[in-house]
Amino acid sequence: MSILLRVERESGGQPIELGDGQITGYSYINTSPADFFAKAYNAEHSIQIRGEIPLRLLPPVEQDADNSNTLYAWALTEYRPDNDYYRSVTVRIVRHEKTIREVKFTDAYVHVYQEQVNGLKGVLEFELVVRQRRDHLDSIRILFPINSLKENKAKQSTNLVKIASNTTLKNVQFLGAGTLASKSSPSSYYLLSGSDVKEVFQFAKEHFSELAKSDIFGQAILAKYLYGGGEEFNIQNNKLWTEYMEKNTILKNKVKEILLQEMSSSIDNSCKYINLTQSMEIENGENITGYEYLHGTNQDINGFKALGATTNDVGFQIIGSISKTEQEVYDYDLHFQWNDLIDPNFTYTTDQVKAALAEKIPFADPKPYIIRIGWDVKGTYEKNPPSGWKSWLPKISYWPFD
Numbered sequence: 048m049s050i051l052l053r054v055e056r057e058s059g060g061q062p063i064e065l066g067d068g069q070i071t072g073y074s075y076i077n078t079s080p081a082d083f084f085a086k087a088y089n090a091e092h093s094i095q096i097r098g099e100i101p102l103r104l105l106p107p108v109e110q111d112a113d114n115s116n117t118l119y120a121w122a123l124t125e126y127r128p129d130n131d132y133y134r135s136v137t138v139r140i141v142r143h144e145k146t147i148r149e150v151k152f153t154d155a156y157v158h159v160y161q162e163q164v165n166g167l168k169g170v171l172e173f174e175l176v177v178r179q180r181r182d183h184l185d186s187i188r189i190l191f192p193i194n195s196l197k198e199n200k201a202k203q204s205t206n207l208v209k210i211a212s213n214t215t216l217k218n219v220q221f222l223g224a225g226t227l228a229s230k231s232s233p234s235s236y237y238l239l240s241g242s243d244v245k246e247v248f249q250f251a252k253e254h255f256s257e258l259a260k261s262d263i264f265g266q267a268i269l270a271k272y273l274y275g276g277g278e279e280f281n282i283q284n285n286k287l288w289t290e291y292m293e294k295n296t297i298l299k300n301k302v303k304e305i306l307l308q309e310m311s312s313s314i315d316n317s318c319k320y321i322n323l324t325q326s327m328e329i330e331n332g333e334n335i336t337g338y339e340y341l342h343g344t345n346q347d348i349n350g351f352k353a354l355g356a357t358t359n360d361v362g363f364q365i366i367g368s369i370s371k372t373e374q375e376v377y378d379y380d381l382h383f384q385w386n387d388l389i390d391p392n393f394t395y396t397t398d399q400v401k402a403a404l405a406e407k408i409p410f411a412d413p414k415p416y417i418i419r420i421g422w423d424v425k426g427t428y429e430k431n432p433p434s435g436w437k438s439w440l441p442k443i444s445y446w447p448f449d
Contacts, residue, residue, distance in 0.1 A: 048142045052096055054121065055135040061116050065098060071099055072097035075150055092179045092187055093140060094152060099170040118175055122160035132156060136177050146190075152179045153186040244285050247271060255335075264291055264337025267420065272389050277354065277414035280389075282421070289422040292385065293446045297329045297337055302383065303447040305365065310428070313371040319370050327363035327385070341418075345388040354417050360386050375430040382423050390415030 050070035054063035074095040083269040106114075114120045115131070140148040144295040157178035179187055244267075251266035258266060271280050282288050292298065303325065303388045313319050324346075345351075346362040367381035426445025 048140065050096075051139040051141065052098075052145065053137045054116075054118075054141075055137075056116070056131040057134070058129070058131055063116050063121070064119060065100070070096060070098040070099050070358070073140065088374060090257070091181070092152070092184060093158065094155070094177050096138070096175040096177075097173070098175075099165070099168070099172045102164070102169050102171060105171060118160060118173065119162065122157040122175075124157075126156075133180060148190075149190040151188040151190075152177060153188070154180040154183040156180065211290060244282055244288065247280070248287075250274070255352035258335050261335035262337060264288070265335040265340050265383065268337060268340045268389060269335055271416060271418075273413055275414065275416055277416050279355070279417040279419070281419045283419075284422050288420055292383075292420060292422065295329055298327065299447045302365070306369075306379070306428075307448065309369060310371065310377050310430075313369055313377065315371055315373050318368050318370045321365060321381075323365040324360075324362045340389065341385065341387055343387075344385060347388070350388050350390075351386075351417060354388065354415060356417055360384065360419065362386060377428045378426075379428065380423075380425045382421060384419060387418050388415060389418050 049066060049068065050073050051066040052064070052070055056062070072095075076093045076095065099257055108114075121134065124221050126128060133154040133156055135340070136152045138148075139146055139149045155177040155271075157175065158178045159174065162171055162173040164170075165172050247267045247270055248263060251263060251270040255261065255266040255269060256263075258269075268280075271278075305325075309319070309321055309323075326344055326346055328343040329338050329341065332339045343409045344362045348359060348361055351359075351361055364384040364386065365381055366384075367379065369381075370378045372378075426448070428445070428448045
C-alpha cells in the first residue's frame with residue numbers, strides 16, 4: 048500500500064508531489080462541537096500527513112532559487128489575496144495498484160507544519176496538518192471504489208460522496224436496492240470493540256438511525272461489521288435482543304416443532320437432557336434489519352475457527368432439560384443460542400447489496416465477525432389444557448408456546 052500527496056497552487060506552476068514510500072501515515076479528522084446546530088461554524092476538517100524524505104533527495108539551498116513549491120515555504124506563507132495561501136490538497140491511498148481512497152481539500156491552508164532531521168536514518172521527518180476553509184466545507188470530496196454487483200469479476204467503478212458542512216453523509220444509494228439513506232457516519236476511523244450491547248446500540252442510533260428500511264438491531268449488526276474490527280459480538284440474556292428473537296414467528300414456530308418432537312419421546316416422571324445443534328433460517332431480504340442480516344445460521348466450523356472462535360458452537364443450539372409428568376405437563380429449562388458469521392455470502396444478491404453499502408461508507412473498515420445471541424427460558428407446557436371449571440383458571444404460557 049502507498050500514500051500519495053499532491054499540493055497544487057491556483058496560480059499554477061509545479062505542484063508538490065510526494066509518494067514512493069515518502070508518506071508514512073495519513074489521518075482524516077473532523078472536529079465538531081456537541082451542540083452542533085448552535086455552533087455549526089466551528090466545524091473543522093483536517094488532514095494529517097506524516098512522512099520522511101531521504102536527505103539525498105532534498106534540493107540544495109541556492110540564493111535565487113524558487114522554493115515556493117515546498118511544504119515549509121507554504122507553511123510560512125502569510126495570508127494575502129492571490130498569494131497561494133489556500134491550495135488544493137489531494138491524498139490518494141493505493142493498494143495493489145488500485146485507488147481505495149482519495150480525499151481532496153479544494154481550499155486548504157497549513158495549520159501545523161513541523162520537521163526534524165534524523166541523522167541515523169538519513170531522512171527529513173515531517174508532519175503536516177492542513178484544514179479546509181470553513182466557508183468552503185461543501186467542496187471537500189472523498190472518492191472510493193465500489194465492487195460492481197453486475198459482474199462476478201473484480202471490476203471497479205467510482206462513487207463520489209460529498210461531505211457537506213454539517214458533516215452528514217447525504218444521498219448514499221444502496222447499490223441495487225433502489226433506496227436512499229441519509230445519516231451522519233463517523234468522520235474518522237473508529238473501533239467499536241467488545242460486546243457492550245448498550246454501546247453498540249447507542250453508536251448505531253447516532254449514525255444509522257435514518258437508514259431506510261432498517262431497525263436498530265440491523266443497524267447494530269451493520270455498525271459492528273463496519274467498525275468492530277472483526278471482534279466477536281457475544282450477546283447473552285439481553286432483554287432487547289431476547290424479545291426481538293422471540294418475536295420472530297418463523298423462528299418461534301420452528302423451535303416449537305423441535306421441542307414438541309423432543310417432548311413426544313420423553314418418559315413419564317423423568318428428566319431428559321438435550322443438546323441440539325442444527326441449521327436455522329428466518330426471513331431474508333434487502334432491508335437492514337436484524338432478521339434479514341441473520342437470515343440463516345452458518346455451520347462452517349472452519350469459518351468460525353478462521354475468525355478466532357474458541358468453541359465449536361455453530362448453528363442454532365438448544366441445550367438444557369425437559370421434565371415430563373403423568374399429566375403430560377412438561378417443565379423445561381433451556382438455553383437457546385443463534386451462532387452466525389456476519390460476512391457477505393455472495394451467493395445471495397441481498398448480501399451483495401449490504402456488502403456494497405459497507406464499502407460505500409467513508410472511514411469504515413468492514414471485517415467479518417462472529418455473532419452469538421443466547422437467551423434462557425424456564426417454562427411449562429401443557430399438552431392437554433385444563434377442561435371444565437379449570438379452564439377458567441389463568442393460563443401462563445412461555446416461549447415458544449405462548
